[in-house]
Amino acid sequence: MCFIKPDDDVADLLRKTKLIIWDEAPMNHKHAFEALDRTMKDIFKCEITFGRKVMVFGDDFRQILPVVPNGSRREIVNASITSSYIWSSCKVLMLTKNMRLTVGANASDIEEIKAFANWLLELGEGKIGGSDDCEVVIDIPEDLLIKCSEDPMSDLIDFVYPSLLQLYKDKDYFAERAILAPTNEVVQEINERLLASFPGDEVEYLSSDSICQTDQAKNQAHARLYSPDVLNGLKISGLPNHRLVLKVGVPVMLLRIIDQQNGLCNGTRLRITKLYRRIIEAEIISGGNIGTRTFIPRISLTPSDKRIPIKFQ
Structure with missing residues (x-):
């Protein structure tokens, strides 16, 4: 990603901006955030992160990390935003209610949907099947299995x-x-x-x-x-x-x-x-x-x- 000096119209638009939302942030390389940070500091002549503008980084860290071709695990983790100097200025906010699964669902199905969502969340966080870093055995619920x-x-x-x-x-x-x-x-x-x-x-x-x-x-x-x-x-x-x-x-x-x-x-x-x-x-x-x-x-x-x-x- 390459950042160039913005023209007067873009700079004026950034000055009027109150909030900037960056979606799918965990999938982007940390250099992209750092380049934007330096650009914003130059525009606003302010050494505070992102020139004092409010930034919202959205998405889920359980998704894929930045892609580093032929990169090792260490290189991939190092490319994440959590390895950037910007991360120390970030405040983590976590969602507590899955609106997508419950909105429009029947009352009788909500509990079943919540149970599945919780199981899927624990699976993604590695809480099911033990804490071994190698191979583990995971029990799949009966209703999700295709029998023999x-x-x-x-x-x-x-x-x-x-x-x-x-x-x-x-x-x-x-x-x-x-x-x-x-x-x-x-x-x-x-x-x-x-x-x-x-x-x-x-x-x-x-x-x-x-x-x-x-x-x-x-x-x-x-x-x-x-x-x-x-x-x-x-x-x-x-x-x-x-x-x-x-x-x-x-x-x-x-x-x-x-x-x-x-x-x-x-x-x-x-x-x-x-x-x-x-x-x-x-x-x-x-x-x-x-x-x-x-x-x-x-x-x-x-x-x-x-x-x-x-x-x-």
Whole structure:
């Protein structure tokens, strides 16, 4: 992250600002906070942290810490805001009531929801299964277990998506359901199984890769070393797979911010309504634009993974 000297308009806006909220703070590198701190001190000519402006760092420290490529545990912890000189000026405030789980729930379900939330919280804090830093045995509640089965994944899909063929046209059906998976390989397997359950013909979309114009001579030399089959088989962070198969009616989720004003943001859920050769028509089923029809075109993406010796888009 690079900070530049703000112009007069930005500086004037900062002077009028009473409160600054920084979301997902634990996931950001401490250098980002320290750079902003130095910038604010320069603007307001004040040596107090953030130039005396009130800062609110939001989010959960149980989530992933700042990503340090090939970094050790010590380097990752050292990159966290808790290792910054700013942390000594912070006051920790903790939420005590889970509003998201209880608002809108039936009175008979609130206690059960609270019990599950408390169990999940203790699991995340390492209070279940002992204090050993190595492998521990954790007892999963009976109601969360898939009993002995020949095909547990199929049982999981049937549990989360019951009566799929009868209800797949209902947009609320998919808006209320999701399956979380630990790895992209498991995600791919679940997607393939679910896709096979939908009626209709499959439509295949393949990526169209080209060498970036920057540093072209170097990239062309690398391109001669790797066949298209090898490049198309790469699973790169921040880049979709080479082959995408869809059907009309299937739910999808955006991984990029396309049009924030119209609700097309990272994490927005949609249901496919039509599949064209170069564009996809879908209906938004989550957020504040539910029911809106939109078009998703092809998008040029360049991976930022430095482990890949060749740049392509």
